Amino acid sequence: MSHKPNLHLRDRARKAIKDEPMRKAVQKAVDRLSGNREKAQTELPNWDDWREQGKRIRKHTVDHLDYYLGQLSESVRNKGGHIHFAQTAEEARRVIIDICKKNNGKLVAKSKSMVTEEIHLNPALEKEGMEVIETDLAEYILQLAGETPSHIIVPAIHKNRYQIAELFSKVAGKTIEPDTPALTAFARQTLRQKFMQADIGITGCNFAIADTGAISLVTNEGNARLTASLPKVLISVMGMERVLPTFDDLEVILSLLPRHATGQKLTSYISVVNAPRKVNEKDGAEEFHLVIVDNGRSRLLADEEFRQALHCTRCGACFNVCPVYRQIGGHAYGSVYGGPIGAVITPFLEDDFDFWGELSYATTLCAACSSVCSVKIPLHDLLIKIRRKRIELGFTHPLERVGFNMWRRFFKFPGRYKFAMKMASIGQIPLVKDGYIRSGPPPLSGWTDSRYLPAAAKKTFREIWQEKYE
Amino acid sequence: MQGSEQSFLSHIAKILGRDKPLTSAPNRDEVGPPVFWKEQKFDINQPLAFFKTNLENLTGKVYLAKDDQDASQQIRIWLEELEAKRVIMWDHEELRKIVHLEDANVQLDYWSQGRPQAELIIAAEKADVGITWADYAIGYTGTLALFSSPTQGRSVSSLPTVHIAVFRKENLVPTMSTVMENLMERRSTQNVPAAIDFITGPSRTSDIEMDLSIGVHGPVKVWTIVIEQGGNVQYQNGMREEVPMEKDEVLYT
Numbered sequence: 124m125s126h127k128p129n130l131h132l133r134d135r136a137r138k139a140i141k142d143e144p145m146r147k148a149v150q151k152a153v154d155r156l157s158g159n160r161e162k163a164q165t166e167l168p169n170w171d172d173w174r175e176q177g178k179r180i181r182k183h184t185v186d187h188l189d190y191y192l193g194q195l196s197e198s199v200r201n202k203g204g205h206i207h208f209a210q211t212a213e214e215a216r217r218v219i220i221d222i223c224k225k226n227n228g229k230l231v232a233k234s235k236s237m238v239t240e241e242i243h244l245n246p247a248l249e250k251e252g253m254e255v256i257e258t259d260l261a262e263y264i265l266q267l268a269g270e271t272p273s274h275i276i277v278p279a280i281h282k283n284r285y286q287i288a289e290l291f292s293k294v295a296g297k298t299i300e301p302d303t304p305a306l307t308a309f310a311r312q313t314l315r316q317k318f319m320q321a322d323i324g325i326t327g328c329n330f331a332i333a334d335t336g337a338i339s340l341v342t343n344e345g346n347a348r349l350t351a352s353l354p355k356v357l358i359s360v361m362g363m364e365r366v367l368p369t370f371d372d373l374e375v376i377l378s379l380l381p382r383h384a385t386g387q388k389l390t391s392y393i394s395v396v397n398a399p400r401k402v403n404e405k406d407g408a409e410e411f412h413l414v415i416v417d418n419g420r421s422r423l424l425a426d427e428e429f430r431q432a433l434h435c436t437r438c439g440a441c442f443n444v445c446p447v448y449r450q451i452g453g454h455a456y457g458s459v460y461g462g463p464i465g466a467v468i469t470p471f472l473e474d475d476f477d478f479w480g481e482l483s484y485a486t487t488l489c490a491a492c493s494s495v496c497s498v499k500i501p502l503h504d505l506l507i508k509i510r511r512k513r514i515e516l517g518f519t520h521p522l523e524r525v526g527f528n529m530w531r532r533f534f535k536f537p538g539r540y541k542f543a544m545k546m547a548s549i550g551q552i553p554l555v556k557d558g559y560i561r562s563g564p565p566p567l568s569g570w571t572d573s574r575y576l577p578a579a580a581k582k583t584f585r586e587i588w589q590e591k592y593e
Numbered sequence: 594m595q596g597s598e599q600s601f602l603s604h605i606a607k608i609l610g611r612d613k614p615l616t617s618a619p620n621r622d623e624v625g626p627p628v629f630w631k632e633q634k635f636d637i638n639q640p641l642a643f644f645k646t647n648l649e650n651l652t653g654k655v656y657l658a659k660d661d662q663d664a665s666q667q668i669r670i671w672l673e674e675l676e677a678k679r680v681i682m683w684d685h686e687e688l689r690k691i692v693h694l695e696d697a698n699v700q701l702d703y704w705s706q707g708r709p710q711a712e713l714i715i716a717a718e719k720a721d722v723g724i725t726w727a728d729y730a731i732g733y734t735g736t737l738a739l740f741s742s743p744t745q746g747r748s749v750s751s752l753p754t755v756h757i758a759v760f761r762k763e764n765l766v767p768t769m770s771t772v773m774e775n776l777m778e779r780r781s782t783q784n785v786p787a788a789i790d791f792i793t794g795p796s797r798t799s800d801i802e803m804d805l806s807i808g809v810h811g812p813v814k815v816w817t818i819v820i821e822q823g824g825n826v827q828y829q830n831g832m833r834e835e836v837p838m839e840k841d842e843v844l845y846t
Binding site: 148151152155168169172173175176179180183186187188189190192193194196206207208209210214258259260261264277278279280282283284287303304306307310311314315319334335337343344345346348349351352353363368369370371372373374375377378385387388389390391392393394395396397398399400401402403404405406407415417421424425 | 597598601602604605606608609611614615616617618619621622623624625626627629630647651704706708710713714718733734735736741742743746747748751752769770773774776777780785786787788789790791792793794795796797798799800801802803804806808809810811
């Protein structure tokens with residue numbers, strides 16, 4: 124099942140740029156999150172050592188993924204849990220639907236999980252006649268609006284309180300005031316009832332601990348805690364790379380993830396769920412299923428340059444510093460994972476460098492993403508490499524190829540280059556005003572439509588050099 | 594599922610350049626936190642000072658009780674302040690010693706083994722206050738660590754409107770490392786709890802316009818009582834004998 128947008132990146136971005144309220148909201152959010160991260164950075168000693176350690180741990184785990192997944196599987200089974208491996212999104216959906224059906228599931232409470240977005244689980248469960256309720260406040264808002272997340276940490280930042288009040292009022296059948304406490308109170312009340320009734324809980328998994336078979340859930344609201352402790356059956360869905368060897372390693376990731384995501388020392392809740400419940404325990408799931416999903420990740424694993432993208436902790440720090448994300452928001456990416464990390468992994472996950480490889484142009488290559496990454500993934504470098512791959516695969520525009528071929532022919536030889544610059548400075552004369560070219564015919568318009576092009580100087584650097592120093 | 598697991602792992606092994614999935618633990622140079630973190634020493638009073646500052650920054654309260662009696666009194670004061678009608682509490686030996694509400698106008702439920710599940714969960718849901726005994730408290734982040742068990746239900750700290758956690762000063766540790774060490778020890782004896790909950794302040798969200806809002810799912814308030822008196826004070830010939838302590842600092846590993 125492919126969920127490809129109808130528009131190309133350029134048109135999606137154009138559309139987003141016109142959405143002024145969304146852009147304002149995004150800018151406010153990323154400034155706040157980045158500011159908080161910078162503050163946290165000054166409070167934790169040897170910040171960079173932690174990042175380096177996080178990187179080492181993630182690299183070691185991903186490099187030995189076969190071992191750690193095998194160990195995880197054994198640990199889960201040893202304590203009476205069930206483990207499932209799904210190569211594709213379809214397999215994952217089928218496994219989850221089967222578990223729900225076997226348990227006669229009618230109401231599914233879900234806490235935030237990007238993998239379940241990735242495998243489009245909700246519509247599949249609804250098609251089977253189940254009610255699915257997202258319990259993370261932002262995800263609940265998006266579910267009511269029929270929209271997808273636009274930020275990995277704060278998924279509904281593009282929605283304002285008036286839009287949210289309207290959605291909630293429709294559910295309530297009465298007016299809910301558009302202020303935060305009233306909206307939050309309504310969500311608490313409504314979702315609490317759902318929690319009490321739900322027979323299946325579905326969570327994601329921030330990181331699983333291989334040697335124990337426990338999973339960790341990082342939230343501020345506490346909805347994942349309730350999802351994992353109230354329904355009789357718990358299904359946790361994880362991307363296959365989301366595993367750590369031991370609790371020791373979890374401490375490192377927990378020191379990095381919240382601080383990079385929101386600047387918090389720790390989120391309000393870190394729930395380590397070592398399901399199923401023990402004998403005589405009166406809450407916690409009685410039945411536990413861990414679903415491990417590949418869905419294109421092995422293509423990243425197979426590429427030695429890109430394997431490191433699997434080290435990601437999903438902290439979202441790269442979103443918050445990206446000048447492109449700041450302007451276009453998450454939806455313009457069109458993919459489940461947006462921002463710099465999304466631009467890197469999506470072509471692999473979707474196995475499509477033609478359409479999804481376009482995302483590698485949603486960057487200024489300023490490297491801000493790499494400089495804040497919690498586990499030091501060189502994201503900007505990988506983005507250039509995706510561009511290179513697209514060229515090798517022949518996905519770039521024919522005109523671009525012709526253009527760069529011409530450029531090469533002139534650039535290679537000083538004589539030709541000199542000649543070309545001379546021609547340019549003569550050719551530009553009708554277009555130049557006050558030292559800039561403000562508009563021009565295609566392909567020049569590709570540049571001048573959105574900014575001025577500085578005119579070629581009257582004298583070239585070489586000419587000045589010759590006059591002065593030779 | 595056995596077949597699909599095997600082919601899944603074999604596929605990964607092949608990609609990583611192995612004939613078949615690795616079954617013995619790979620060598621590791623680096624495990625867990627950076628060396629400086631593991632080797633740092635803390636002043637004996639540092640964890641409490643940190644815990645207080647951190648939790649108070651998150652709207653939490655920290656009451657320092659001299660002894661059990663002081664703690665007992667403070668709980669009554671807080672319940673009155675909160676106008677609590679229903680309270681649910683872990684069936685914990687220490688809490689049974691400290692919490693006495695017989696003459697107060699409060700309905701107290703214990704999360705005890707004998708009671709049916711549905712009854713307990715409804716009691717927790719209806720409770721104004723849930724009282725737990727924290728297994729650990731972490732100074733560096735202002736965090737409570739709660740381990741689940743038949744008498745230590747998770748719902749007691751997640752469903753009521755207010756969560757009050759009580760613990761002794763000796764359960765306060767400087768960083769999460771001590772808790773993780775404990776979990777790794779428990780792992781070797783197959784004794785890891787079914788749930789380990791790290792709780793740092795009240796339930797919160799910034800999902801609506803980045804506007805901070807408290808109590809979206811879990812408790813609105815997280816209040817704590819730290820009892821300075823040790824739990825393992827030994828009495829000899831009727832004389833109280835303090836457990837000997839390092840002079841300025843103590844090394845936690």
